[in-house]
Amino acid sequence: MQPSQPTPPPASGPQPGGWPAPGPYTSPGMPYTPYGQPGVPGAAPYGQPPRRTTNGLAIGSLVSGIVCCLPPLGLVLGLVALPQIKKKDQNGKGLAIAGIVLSALSSLLLVIGLATGGIGSAWHDFKKGMDEAARSQSAFSLRKGQCFTDSSKGTEYATDIRVVDCARPHSGEVSGGFQLTGFDKWPGEDAIDELAEERCETINAAYAMDTWAIPRDVWIAYYPPSSQSWRLGDRAVTCAFSGQKKTTRFSGSVRSDSTTLNGDQSHFLTTVNPIERITYQEPEDDPDEDFTANKVWAGELLAAIDAAREGLGRHYWPGESTAPVEALRKELATASKRWGELAEAPDADAYWEAYDAAWDALPEDLGADARTALGLTDTLPEGEGTSV
Incomplete structure (x- = not known):
């Protein structure tokens, strides 16, 4: 029996004169090329198995x-x-197994996190990060202790910091x-201004306790979010000390808090500063x-005044500060009597009679000698700051 030849693929139409003899196909003008040899597009040996595909679910499992x-x-x-890979003879068994192992480990970690509270801690850190991100969305991103120049022109909000x-x-x-916090929608500028003035006054007082070191034309300022x-997502209000005028410039830091003061300086300012602060809160309307x-x-x-006198007396004052602090306490004792008469005045006329004596008794320098001995600013700021 003669060996049979492989049946050639059918042509696109009937072939006159029967099928051609078995053998490699050629086209007019093309050289003889065996099946499967590079050079003939689409040529491939008969009977080659189809190419195996990779299971899509296995890929999804790994991802x-x-x-x-x-x-x-x-x-x-x-x-x-x-089972799909086995049934369809596909690739991807290793991918599926790796996906199962990684997913099982992730599921186990998730259960442990829920049981130990680790998820809650991670959520807290996430919220903290979101707050920080919201802070960076302000018109400018500044941090406590940084000094800056504001060159914004013709705008209501600071844009060039x-x-x-x-x-x-x-x-x-x-x-x-x-x-x-506590606002479901934009509260309006008036509501923000009222809150910012109150909060920033407290923040600034804690930041610059040595108030005499603050230039006279440098005031409390704040930078709220715009609508x-x-x-x-911006909810940040930045508190600052800023020049009274747009062109005001000052040099040197006004910071004097727990990071820059020693214990004696801090106690002195904490005790005496409320007197200074309240003197500036005198009502605009007169007693009449x-x-x-x-x-x-x-x-x-x-x-x-009474709280300052008692607070100074409870503290040990070292070295050269002992005598001037005691002298200040005596002045405050005299001032207490005069201000007591003013506070107990029965009517406006009596109030006016005691008014000048009360102010005269209150030491204007509030212990300049004690400030000198403690290494604090001992002169009140005078004049205007540097303008450019």
Whole structure:
């Protein structure tokens, strides 16, 4: 029996004269080329098995196991993929097994995290990071202790801020800040301003306790979010010391808090500063117009004077500061008597009679000699700051 030749593939149409003799096909003008030899497009030996494909579920299982976003999903995909791979003779068994292992480990870690509270801790850190991200969405991103120049022109909000060395002339210095909370929607500028003024006054007082070191034309300032930045998640209010005028510049840091003061300096300023602060809160209306408000204010100042005298007496003052601190206490004792008479005035006329004597008794320098001995600023700021 003669060996049979492989049946050639059918042509696109009937071949006159029967089928050609078995053998390699050629086209007119082309050289003879055996089947399967490179050079003839589409040529391949008869009977070659089809190419094996990779199971898609196996790939999905591995990806889900790696990213760890949905650990059970990768586990399910891998378990479904294995029988499909066997049935359809596909590739991807190793991928499916790897996906199952990674997803199982991720699921185990998820269960442990839920049981030990690790997920809650991670969520807390995530929220903290989101708050930080919201902070960076403000018109400018400044941090406590940084000094800056504000070159914004013709805009209601600061848009051109540059951080500089505090030793160089600058527009302001950041004292801290806070996040606006408790608002479901944009509360309006008036509500934010009211809250910012109150909060920033407290923050600035804690940041610059040596108030005499603050230039006279440097005031409390704050930078709130705008209605536009609010929609982007900005809830940050930045508190600062800033020049009274846009062109005001001052040099050197005004910071004097627990990071720069020693214990004696801090105790002295904490005790005496309330007197200074309350003197600036005198009612705008005189006693004839609002006697009650003036009498309440005099009582608050009297309480601050007595608290300072007692606080200075409870502290041990070292070296050269002992004598001047004791002298200040004696002055405060005299002032207490006069302010007591003012606070107890029965009417506006009596209030006016005691008014000048009370102010004369209050030491204007509030212990300049004690400040000198303690290494604090001992002269009140005078004149205007540097303007450019």
